[in-house]
Amino acid sequence: MTVIKDVIAKVKQLDHDQKEFHQAVTEVMEALEPTTKRHPEFVKAKIYERIVEPERVVLFRVPWLDDRGEIQVNRGFRVQFNNAIGPFKGGLRFHPSVNLSIIKFLGFEQIFKNSLTTLPMGGGKGGSDFDPKGRSDMEIMKFCQAFMRELFRHIGGETDVPAGDIGVGGREIGYLYGYYKKIKNEHTGVLTGKGLEYGGSLIRPEATGYGAVYFAAEMLATKGLDFKNKIVAVSGSGNVAQYAIEKVTQMGGRVITVCDSNATVVDEEGINVEKCCFIMDLKNNHRGRIKEYADKYQTVCFEGKNVWEVIKEQDIKVDIALPCATQNEIDSESAAALVKNGCICVAEGANMPSTPEAIKVFQDNNLLYGPGKAANAGGVATSGLEMSQNSLRLSWTREEVDHRLLLIMKGIHKACLDAADAYGKKGDYVIGANIAGFIKVAKAMLAYGVV
Ligand code: NDP
Numbered sequence: 188m189t190v191i192k193d194v195i196a197k198v199k200q201l202d203h204d205q206k207e208f209h210q211a212v213t214e215v216m217e218a219l220e221p222t223t224k225r226h227p228e229f230v231k232a233k234i235y236e237r238i239v240e241p242e243r244v245v246l247f248r249v250p251w252l253d254d255r256g257e258i259q260v261n262r263g264f265r266v267q268f269n270n271a272i273g274p275f276k277g278g279l280r281f282h283p284s285v286n287l288s289i290i291k292f293l294g295f296e297q298i299f300k301n302s303l304t305t306l307p308m309g310g311g312k313g314g315s316d317f318d319p320k321g322r323s324d325m326e327i328m329k330f331c332q333a334f335m336r337e338l339f340r341h342i343g344g345e346t347d348v349p350a351g352d353i354g355v356g357g358r359e360i361g362y363l364y365g366y367y368k369k370i371k372n373e374h375t376g377v378l379t380g381k382g383l384e385y386g387g388s389l390i391r392p393e394a395t396g397y398g399a400v401y402f403a404a405e406m407l408a409t410k411g412l413d414f415k416n417k418i419v420a421v422s423g424s425g426n427v428a429q430y431a432i433e434k435v436t437q438m439g440g441r442v443i444t445v446c447d448s449n450a451t452v453v454d455e456e457g458i459n460v461e462k463c464c465f466i467m468d469l470k471n472n473h474r475g476r477i478k479e480y481a482d483k484y485q486t487v488c489f490e491g492k493n494v495w496e497v498i499k500e501q502d503i504k505v506d507i508a509l510p511c512a513t514q515n516e517i518d519s520e521s522a523a524a525l526v527k528n529g530c531i532c533v534a535e536g537a538n539m540p541s542t543p544e545a546i547k548v549f550q551d552n553n554l555l556y557g558p559g560k561a562a563n564a565g566g567v568a569t570s571g572l573e574m575s576q577n578s579l580r581l582s583w584t585r586e587e588v589d590h591r592l593l594l595i596m597k598g599i600h601k602a603c604l605d606a607a608d609a610y611g612k613k614g615d616y617v618i619g620a621n622i623a624g625f626i627k628v629a630k631a632m633l634a635y636g637v638v
Contacts, residue, residue: 189220189223190223190230190235190236191216191217191219191220191223191235194212194216194235194236194239195209195212195213195216195217197236198212198239202288202291204288205287205288205291205292206288207288207289207291207292207514207515207539208288208291208292208295210292210515210539210542210543211291211292211295211296211539212239212295213543214539214543214546214617214621215295215296215299215621215625216235216239218617218618218620218621218622219235219621219622219625221610221611221612221618221622222610222622222625222626222629223235225610226626226629228633229629229633232632232633232637234629234632234633237632238269238298238625238628238629238632239295241266241267241268241269241291241294242267242268242269242270242275243266243267244264244265244266244267244287244291245263245264245265245266245267245313245338245341246262246263246264246287247262247263247264247337247338248260248262248263248337249261249262249263249315249317249330249333249334249337250333251326251329251330251332251333252329253322253326253329254323254325254326259330261315261316261317261330261334262285262315262316263313263314263315263334263337263338264285264287264290264313264314264315265290265311265312265313265338265341265342265347265349266287266290266291266293266294266311266312266313267294267309267311267341267347268291268294268295268297268298268309268310268311268312269298269309269310269311269628270309270310270311270347271309271628271631271632271635272301272302272307272308272309272627272628272631273301273306273307273308273309274308274309274343274344274345274346274347274348275309275310275311275346275347275348276297276301276308276309276310276311276347276348276349276350276567276570276571277293277294277297277301277310277311277312277313277349277350277567278293278312278313278314278349278350278351278352278355278566279312279313279314279315279349279350279351279352279355279359279363280293280312280313280314280315280352280353280354280355281314281315281317281318281319281330281353281354281355281359282314282316282318282353282354283316283317283318284316285314285315285316286316289314289514290312290313290314291312292514292538292539293312293352293538294310294311294312295310296310296538296539296559296560297310297311297312297567298310298624298628299560299620299621299624299625299628300559300560300561300563300564300567300624301564301567301571301624302623302624302625302627302628303560303561303564303599303602303603303620303623303624304564304567304568304571304595304599305595305598305602306568306571306572307571308348308567308570308571308574311347311349312352313338313349314352314354314355315330315334317330317334317354318354319354319359320474324358327358327359327362328362331359331362331363331366332362332366334363335362335363335366335367335370336366336370338363339366339367339370339371342367342377343375343377344375344376344377344574344577348376348377348378348379348570348574349363349377349378349379350378350379350380350566350567350570351380351426353425353513355380356380356392356425356426356471357380357382357392357471360378360380360381360382361381361382361385363378364377364378364381364385374386375577376573376574376577376578379391379570379573379574380392380570380573381573383582386573386576386577387573388569388570388572388573388576388582388583388588389582389583389584389585389588390569390585390588390589390592391566391569391570391572391573391588392426392430393430393433393434393589394430394565394566394568394569394570394592395426395427395430395536395563395565395566396426396427396428396429396430396431396432396433396434396511396536397430397431397433397434397565397589397592398562398563398564398565398566398568398569398592398595398596399427399431399509399511399534399535399536399557399562399563399565400414400431400434400435400438400509400534401434401565401592401593401596401597402534402557402561402562402565402596402599402600403507403509403532403534403555403557403562404438405596405597405600406532406534406555406557406600406616407507407531407532407555409555409604409614410531410555412531412532413438413439414435414438414439414440414507415438415439415440416439416440416441417439417440417441417506417507418440418441418443418504418505418506418507419435419440419441419442419443419505419506419507419508419509420442420443420444420494420495420498420503420505420507420508420509420525420530421435421442421444421445421494421509421511421536422444422445422446422451422493422494422495422509422510422511422512422516422537422540423445423446423447423510423511423512423513423536423537424445424446424447424466424469424470424477425447425470425511425512427511427536427537427563427566428445428509428511428512428536429463429466429467429470429471431509431511431536432445432458432463432466433460433463435507435509436457436458436459436460436463440507441457442457442458443455443457443458443503443505444494444497444498444503445458445466445477445480445494446477446493446494446512447470447476447477448512449476449477449478449490449491450476450477450478450481450488450489450490450491450492451477451488451489451492451493451494451496451497452477452478452480452481452486452487452488452489453486453487453488453489453497453501453503454480454484454486455486456486462480462484465480465483465484466480478490489501493512493516494510494512494516495508495510495516495517495518495521495522495524495525496521498521498524498525498528499520499521499524502524502528503528504528504529505525505528505529505530506529506530506531506532507530507531507532507533507534508525508530508532508533508534509533509534509535509536510533510535510536510537510540510541511536511537511540512537512540513537513540514537514538514539514540515539515540515541515542516537516540516541517540517541517542517545518542518544518545519542519544519545519547519548521545522541522544522545522546522548522549523548525549526548526549526552526554530554531554531555532554532555532556532557533549533554533555533556533557534555534557534562535557535558535559535562535563536559536562536563537559537563538559538560538563539559540559546558546617550615550617555616556616556617557603557616558616558617558620560620560621560624561599561600561603561616561619561620564595564596564599565592565595565596568592568595568596569588569591569592572588572591572592599620602619602623603616603619603620603623604616604619605619605623606618606619606620606622606623606626607619607622609622610622
C-alpha cells in the first residue's frame with residue numbers, strides 16, 4: 188500500500204462516522220500522490236500522516252436563553268487544524284447540520300486554500316448546530332454572546348482568527364466581536380468580516396463571490412472565452428451567491444437561477460441589478476424566503492428542489508455553473524445534465540459542492556472545473572487583507588482591495604496551472620490546487636521538526 192492509501196484508510200478507521208471529512212481527505216490525498224515520489228523527505232517526516240490530524244479540536248456547550256425565557260443548549264466547535272504558515276484562520280458556520288465531520292472537512296480544506304492565497308494564514312473552522320432561521324435579533328445576539336463566552340479563550344489575533352460562513356454574516360460578526368471586546372477589553376483583529384466602522388475591510392462582503400467569478404474568468408480566458416452573453420446558473424442566495432450574481436452581471440453574463448434551502452427560482456430573463464438588490468434586501472434585511480422573488484417577478488419556482496435538480500429535470504441550457512450554496516449539492520446525475528446542456532465551466536463558490544462522482548463527470552468531459560479551495564479563496568484572502576489593515580491601523584480604498592483581490596485570484600489560478608503542469612497533469616485544477624497549497628505547508632512543517 189502506498190503512504191496515501193494508508194493515510195486514507197487510517198482516517199476512515201479512526202473517524203469512521205465522519206463521511207464529509209473522509210471525502211475531503213480522500214480528494215486531497217489522492218491529488219497529492221505524485222508528491223510522495225518527488226518529496227521522499229515528506230514521506231520520511233510523516234507529513235501526510237500529520238497533516239490529517241488537527242492541532243486541536245475544541246468542542247463546547249453553548250447554553251442560552253430564548254425569547255420565552257427557556258434555556259436552549261447547542262454545541263459549539265472550533266477545529267484548529269494547522270498553523271504551520273500562520274495563525275489558524277477560517278469561518279464559523281451556524282446551521283443545524285453542523286457536526287464534527289463537517290467542521291473537520293472545512294478546516295482541512297482551509298489549510299490548502301489559505302496557503303494558495305500566498306498570505307500567512309493557517310487553517311481552521313468552527314461553528315454550531317444552532318439554527319438561526321426564525322430566531323429574533325435578540326435571540327441571535329444572546330446565542331452569539333453565549334458562543335463567544337467559551338470561544339474567546341481559544342482565539343486571538345496571533346492565534347486563531349475566525350470569520351463568517353453559512354449563517355454567520357455581518358450581524359453575527361458584530362455581536363461576536365462586541366462580546367469578545369467586552370470580556371477581553373481588547374480592540375484587536377481577532378475576527379474578520381467586521382463592519383467598516385470597527386475595523387472591517389471594504390470588499391470583504393463581496394470577496395468570495397467576486398473572487399469566484401474572477402477565477403472563472405481566468406479559466407475561461409485559457410480557452411479564449413469570457414462571461415459576455417453566457418448563461419450562468421448560480422445556487423444559493425446568501426453572501427457568496429449574491430456577489431457572484433453581481434459580478435457576473437457586471438461582466439456581461441446572464442444569471443438565470445438562484446435558490447435557498449426551500450426552493451429554486453428560474454428567471455430566464457436574467458437577474459439584473461435591480462433584482463439582485465431585491466435578493467440582497469430579502470435575504471440580508473428581511474430574512475425572507477427566495478420564493479418571494481418568484482412572487483414579485485412572476486417567475487417559475489420549484490419548491491423542495493435545488494438548482495441542479497431543476498436544471499436536470501427541466502433540461503435548461505447553461506454555459507457556466509457557479510455552485511454557491513453548500514456541500515454535495517451537485518451529484519453525478521446533475522453533473523451529467525450540466526454537461527448535456529452545454530456547460531463548459533464550473534467554479535465552486537461553495538466548499539465541496541460537487542460529489543466525487545460529479546467531479547469525475549466534469550473532468551471526464553473536459554470541463555473547466557475549478558475546485559472550491561481555489562475558486563472561493565477570495566473570501567479568506569480578503570480576510571487576510573483585513574488582518575493586514577488592522578495590523579497597519581490603516582484602511583485601503585475599495586479599488587485597492589478589489590485590485591489586490593483580482594491579483595490574488597489570478598495568482599491562485601496561475602499557481603494551480605503551474606503545479607498541474609509541473610506534475611504532468613496539464614489543466615487539472617484539482618491536482619494543481621491541492622499540490623500548490625500543500626507544498627508550502629509541508630515545507631514549513633518539515634522545518635519545525637517533530638512538533
Ligand atoms: P449564507 O448563509 O450567506 O448562504 C448560504 C445559502 O445557501 C443560503 O441561500 C442557504 O439557504 C443556501 N443553502 C444552504 N443549505 C442549502 C441546501 N441544503 N440546499 C439549498 N440551498 C442551501 O452562506 P455563504 O454564502 O457565506 O456560504 C455559502 C457557501 O460558500 C458555503 O459552502 C461556505 O462554506 C462557502 N464559502 C463562504 C465564504 C464566505 O466568505 N462567506 C468563503 C468561502 C466559502 P437558506 O437561506 O435557506 O439558509
